[in-house]
Structures are given as C-alpha cells and as structure tokens.
Amino acid sequence: MRRLWIGLTYAVFLILLIAPLSKIITSAFSGGLAGLGRALGRPEAMHALMMTGAIVVIVTLLNTLFGIMMALYLVRATWLGGKIKSLLNSIVDLPYAVSPVIGGLMIVLLLGPDSIIGGFLEGTGFRVVYAFPGMIIATLFVTFPLMVREVMPVLQEIGNDQEQAASTLGAYSWLTFRKVTWPMIRWAVVYGMVLTIARSLGEFGAVLVVSGNIMNRTQTATTLVYQDVENFNVAAASGVALVLAVFSAGLLLIMEWIKKRKEVH
Amino acid sequence: MHIQVRNLDKHFGSFHAVKDVSFDIEKGHLIGLLGPSGGGKTSILRMLAGLESPDSGEIAFHGQVVNDIPPQERGIGFVFQNYALFKHMTVFDNIAFGLKVKKAPKSKIKERVMELVELTGLKGFEKRYPHQLSGGQRQRVAFARALAPEPQLLLLDEPFAAIDAKIRQELRSWLRELIERVGITSIFVTHDQDEAIEVADEIMIINQGRVEQKGTPWDIYKEPKTPFVATFIGESTMVEEASVLKGFDGAGSRGQARALIRPEYIELGHEQDFPILSATEEGIVRHLHFRGSEWLVEVEVKGRKLVTYRSLEKDTLQPGQEIRVLIHRAYLFNEEDSWIEENRLKVDPMPVMI
Numbered sequence: 001m002r003r004l005w006i007g008l009t010y011a012v013f014l015i016l017l018i019a020p021l022s023k024i025i026t027s028a029f030s031g032g033l034a035g036l037g038r039a040l041g042r043p044e045a046m047h048a049l050m051m052t053g054a055i056v057v058i059v060t061l062l063n064t065l066f067g068i069m070m071a072l073y074l075v076r077a078t079w080l081g082g083k084i085k086s087l088l089n090s091i092v093d094l095p096y097a098v099s100p101v102i103g104g105l106m107i108v109l110l111l112g113p114d115s116i117i118g119g120f121l122e123g124t125g126f127r128v129v130y131a132f133p134g135m136i137i138a139t140l141f142v143t144f145p146l147m148v149r150e151v152m153p154v155l156q157e158i159g160n161d162q163e164q165a166a167s168t169l170g171a172y173s174w175l176t177f178r179k180v181t182w183p184m185i186r187w188a189v190v191y192g193m194v195l196t197i198a199r200s201l202g203e204f205g206a207v208l209v210v211s212g213n214i215m216n217r218t219q220t221a222t223t224l225v226y227q228d229v230e231n232f233n234v235a236a237a238s239g240v241a242l243v244l245a246v247f248s249a250g251l252l253l254i255m256e257w258i259k260k261r262k263e264v265h
Numbered sequence: 266m267h268i269q270v271r272n273l274d275k276h277f278g279s280f281h282a283v284k285d286v287s288f289d290i291e292k293g294h295l296i297g298l299l300g301p302s303g304g305g306k307t308s309i310l311r312m313l314a315g316l317e318s319p320d321s322g323e324i325a326f327h328g329q330v331v332n333d334i335p336p337q338e339r340g341i342g343f344v345f346q347n348y349a350l351f352k353h354m355t356v357f358d359n360i361a362f363g364l365k366v367k368k369a370p371k372s373k374i375k376e377r378v379m380e381l382v383e384l385t386g387l388k389g390f391e392k393r394y395p396h397q398l399s400g401g402q403r404q405r406v407a408f409a410r411a412l413a414p415e416p417q418l419l420l421l422d423e424p425f426a427a428i429d430a431k432i433r434q435e436l437r438s439w440l441r442e443l444i445e446r447v448g449i450t451s452i453f454v455t456h457d458q459d460e461a462i463e464v465a466d467e468i469m470i471i472n473q474g475r476v477e478q479k480g481t482p483w484d485i486y487k488e489p490k491t492p493f494v495a496t497f498i499g500e501s502t503m504v505e506e507a508s509v510l511k512g513f514d515g516a517g518s519r520g521q522a523r524a525l526i527r528p529e530y531i532e533l534g535h536e537q538d539f540p541i542l543s544a545t546e547e548g549i550v551r552h553l554h555f556r557g558s559e560w561l562v563e564v565e566v567k568g569r570k571l572v573t574y575r576s577l578e579k580d581t582l583q584p585g586q587e588i589r590v591l592i593h594r595a596y597l598f599n600e601e602d603s604w605i606e607e608n609r610l611k612v613d614p615m616p617v618m619i
C-alpha cells in the first residue's frame with residue numbers, strides 16, 4: 001500500500017514537472033541550436049525578453065522598497081490605529097485572493113483611457129494602460145504581498161526591544177534601521193526579492209489585460225509565448241519558455257541557498 | 266542627576282496604569298522600585314526614558330522639564346529586562362554602539378570599550394556574539410553598553426530576573442559597587458524584596474499604579490505607611506480584631522481596627538520571665554520549624570495563630586506546651602488610618618513618680 005503511494009507520488013511528479021520540462025527542452029531544440037537562436041533572435045522575442053527584464057528589475061526595486069516600508073508600518077507604527085492596521089493588513093493579501101486577470105481589469109477600469117484619471121493623464125501625454133507604466137503597476141499589484149509577508153513575521157519575531165535600546169543609546173530611526181533592523185531582516189528581504197523576481201518573470205494574466213499584448217510595444221516573454229502558441233509556432237514558444245524556465249531554476253537554487261542562510265541567522 | 270517627577274499619569278487604552286505618581290531622587294542615589302506584577306514599575310521607567318509618553322504630569326532632570334525631549338537626547342542608560350542586546354553585533358560592537366552614534370573618534374571608542382570590558386569582567390569575550398554568552402555575561406554586556414556613553418541616569422528593569430540565585434547574589438553586590446564607583450543616579454526594578462533591601466539607598470513601593478511609600482529600607486520596614494506596604498514588606502500575621510488582644514483593647518477608640526503583627530514584635534516565655542504578667546496572653550505552642558539559625562514557632566492565642574522566632578539558645582519548646590505570649594506592639598489599621606501601637610499594659614500602670 002505504502003509502495004503504491006510512493007509510486008503514485010513519483011508518477012505525479014513525473015507527469016506534472018519532469019515530462020513537460022523535457023518536452024519544452026526537446027521542442028526548443030527541435031530545429032537544433034540554430035533553430036533556438038532563430039526563435040530567440042526574432043525582433044519581437046528580443047523585445048519581449050527585454051520588456052520582461054525591465055519589468056522584473058523595476059518591479060523588484062519598487063516592491064522591495066514599498067514592501068519593507070509597509071511591513072514596518074504594519075508592525076511598528078504606533079500612530080496607526082489598531083483598526084486601520086488590521087484593515088491594511090487584510091488589503092495586503094487582496095492580490096492573493098483576486099485573480100490576476102481581475103486585478104488587471106481593475107487597473108484598466110481605474111486608469112484606462114476612458115476613466116477620469118486615465119483620461120487626465122492621457123491629456124498630459126502620459127499613457128498608463130496599454131503601455132509600460134500600466135504593466136509595472138499590474139505586476140506590482142500581483143507581487144505586493146510577497147515582500148510584506150516575508151518581512152512582517154521577522155519584524156514581529158524580533159520585537160522592538162533592540163530598536164528601543166538603540167534609541168536610548170542615541171540612534172534616530174534611520175540609523176536604527178540601518179544598523180539594527182536591517183541586518184536582522186535582510187535575508188527575509190532577499191528571499192522576498194527572489195519570490196518577486198520569480199513572480200514577475202512569470203506573470204501573465206494581469207499583464208495581458210493591461211498591456212493589450214501589442215507586439216514590439218507591450219509584449220512580454222510570457223505573452224509572446226502565448227501568442228506563438230496561438231500561431232502554432234510551438235518551437236519558437238518553447239525557445240522563449242526555456243529561457244524563462246532556466247531563470248526560474250536558477251532562482252530556485254538561490255532560494256534554497258537563502259533558506260539555509262536564514263536558518264543560520 | 267537630580268530627578269523630579271510630578272503627578273505622572275498614564276493610560277493604556279481605558280486601563281489606568283500609572284496614577285498621579287510624584288517623587289524626587291537625589292543625585293547619585295540608587296533607588297529600588299518594588300511591587301507586585303502589573304503595578305506599573307516598567308511603565309514608570311519607560312516614561313523616564315522617553316520610550317512612553319505620559320498622559321499628564323512632568324518629568325524634570327536637573328530642574329529642566331524633559332517631557333518633550335526624545336529618548337535619544339535624554340542621556341539615559343537603559344538596561345532591559347531581557348537585555349535586548351544587538352544579536353548580530355559582537356560584544357565589542359554592542360558596547361561601542363552608543364559611542365559610534367555620537368561619532369566619537371575611533372581611538373576614543375576603543376579605549377572606552379576596553380575600559381568597560383575590563384570593568385565588567387568581560388575581557389577576552391569582545392569578539393563573541395550574544396548567543397555565545399551565558400546569562401550573567403549578557404547581563405554585563407547590557408550593563409556596559411548602557412554605561413558606555415556616560416549617561417546621567419541609569420534605569421534597570423529587573424536586571425537579574427533571568428539569572429539564577431547564586432550568580433544573582435554576586436552580580437548585585439558587583440552592581441552596587443560599580444554604581445557607587447561610577448557615581449551615577451540609578452533606578453532599578455525588582456520583584457525581590459531582599460534584593461531591594463540589600464542594594465538600594467531608598468525603596469519605592471509601587472502598587473496599582475501608585476507610589477505607596479518611598480523611603481530607606483529600614484524606614485519602610487519600621488514604619489509602613491499603608492497596610493499594603495506592611496503586608497508586602499517583611500513577614501507578618503494578621504489579626505482581624507485588634508481589640509481582642511491584651512494591651513490593644515484601646516484600639517477600638519479609633520473604630521474597629523485590624524492588627525498586623527511581625528514575628529519580632531512577639532516575645533515568648535514562662536510566667537517568671539515577664540515582670541508584668543497581666544500584659545501577656547496565654548498561648549499554646551502548635552508547631553515548631555527549624556530554620557537553620559533559629560526556631561520558627563507557631564503559637565495559638567485565643568484561637569488565632571501567631572508566628573514568631575525563638576533563639577536556639579533558649580530552652581526548646583514542645584508542641585502542645587502552654588506558654589506566655591507578650592505582644593510588644595502591633596501595626597493597626599482600618600479603612601481610614603493606620604498607626605503603630607505599643608502594648609498599653611506593658612508599661613507599669615502605676616509608675617512611682619518622685
């Protein structure tokens with residue numbers, strides 16, 4: 001009986017993970033190395049990968065900054081009332097609960113050309129939706145809880161004793177953060193960053209809705225894969241997917257390494 | 266630093282944690298805050314440090330009101346109950362923190378830290394991290410860290426709570442000595458009476474957010490101002506109606522009173538031991554407990570149990586034995602008032618006046 005369960009587990013693992021991955025690899029190399037080069041060398045593929053890279057970098061930076069700040073406020077701020085805090089705390093999880101597609105839709109409704117804010121911004125020549133800024137916002141929306149939820153428990157666990165000790169020794173908040181709080185949360189932050197990178201690399205739904213998936217303009221790696229598949233260009237799709245998969249695997253390794261570091265600390 | 270606190274009040278939500286607290290502390294004194302858990306001791310310390318702001322009232326250092334001055338500028342050393350050492354810094358960096366914040370020159374920092382390391386007996390441990398130290402060593406690091414920037418006031422919140430009894434004893438005499446040597450005004454919180462009595466110049470008893478009494482340990486022991494203090498400090502037995510006791514029947518003149526009797530207020534003896542026998546009660550020895558250097562005797566008087574000590578030099582009593590009991594004095598109190606009364610019959614009722 002136990003054998004059966006173990007066998008089943010391996011089977012599921014094989015069918016769900018290994019088989020698709022090897023299929024992607026063989027498919028990506030179906031035209032040989034040159035075929036893969038051609039698939040990735042297409043201008044739209046280059047652009048899409050650049051786009052994804054830019055989104056990953058910007059979103060990770062913004063999410064790290066705001067995520068840490070949000071976590072600090074939610075855990076430490078005494079000037080925030082308890083009710084406001086618990087409200088904010090549940091709002092942070094909203095992106096977990098809401099489908100990314102709907103998240104994207106909310107952004108379109110709020111900032112699209114037909115909305116008040118979007119219309120105003122359009123007037124000043126600044127496009128949000130169907131443009132790069134909207135894609136950043138959409139990706140931020142889906143990744144926002146990742147950093148907050150990594151950092152908050154660490155802040156709660158360490159308590160504010162050490163920070164108070166620092167303040168009685170003459171250190172103001174910025175110095176206290178740099179010298180006392182940061183060294184204790186940094187591995188949680190790095191872990192949150194890796195999660196954010198992984199999520200923004202692979203984000204599809206929200207970005208698809210917000211970007212309009214315009215080739216060479218607002219297309220990301222994932223939406224390009226989607227379009228290639230639609231066009232029955234499976235080999236090209238696999239090529240791009242393989243690039244994403246390689247990055248993901250790298251991130252996975254980094255995550256394992258960080259987890260060990262976190263435990264040491 | 267001379268400290269004045271006037272009418273300090275603090276609420277946490279609807280809970281009134283500190284109620285109209287006022288006191289003065291002279292420069293260089295070591296004050297012990299003593300009282301039951303939840304009494305407000307930590308809250309008072311935190312307000313002094315500026316970590317908590319009072320709802321009303323004034324805190325003044327050197328006659329200057331500091332209510333609006335942030336903790337960073339108050340020149341206070343705070344030793345937290347759990348030490349709150351910086352976990353990711355070495356002992357050296359922990360102690361140096363306050364000096365680095367003040368941007369003291371490197372050579373000066375090194376010199377001062379080494380001086381404190383020496384003073385606190387931590388030599389050889391400078392490179393260790395807090396988790397590599399014993400409880401007592403951590404306590405010393407916390408202490409050195411607080412002292413490094415040369416604060417004018419040192420606040421210690423139950424500094425020995427996490428340390429076992431023997432090392433605790435050593436540490437507190439060490440602390441006493443060190444504070445005397447550095448000559449710094451200090452306030453420390455403790456749950457332990459003996460600790461407060463042994464170490465402090467003055468004790469403040471804090472109960473339910475109020476200062477019940479402030480004074481030298483001896484004064485507080487000898488003349489407790491409130492029934493709470495009387496029961497909290499030292500040993501005692503309570504007698505519900507003081508007037509049933511011989512020599513205290515006048516207690517009723519101020520209304521019904523209860524009596525608190527300390528072991529040393531009671532003398533046991535045989536009939537021939539007392540010149541004025543009429544002042545004594547008849548009692549029966551109920552239990553004897555050996556206390557190392559003396560006997561603890563439980564004696565029953567008029568159906569009430571009293572407790573006293575008896576020297577090993579005197580003849581050994583037996584349970585069930587009848588004995589004379591002289592109550593020299595009692596601490597009496599009722600709803601309005603409390604006072605100490607001597608046994609009225611103890612003095613010769615008809616003294617011969619010449």
Ligand SMILES: Nc1ncnc2c1ncn2[C@@H]1O[C@H](COP(=O)(O)OP(=O)(O)OP(=O)(O)O)[C@@H](O)[C@H]1O
Nearest residue numbers: 277278280282300301302303304305306307308309
């Ligand atoms: N931040 C807070 N929020 C709400 N109530 C608090 C807070 N801090 C303290 N209190 C309450 O105020 C009262 C006094 O607390 P405080 O910590 O000053 O007591 P304490 O005398 O130090 O007790 P202990 O000897 O147990 O440390 C307690 O009833 C406590 O529950």
Ligand SMILES: [Mg+2]
Nearest residue numbers: 306307308422
């Ligand atoms: Mg306390």
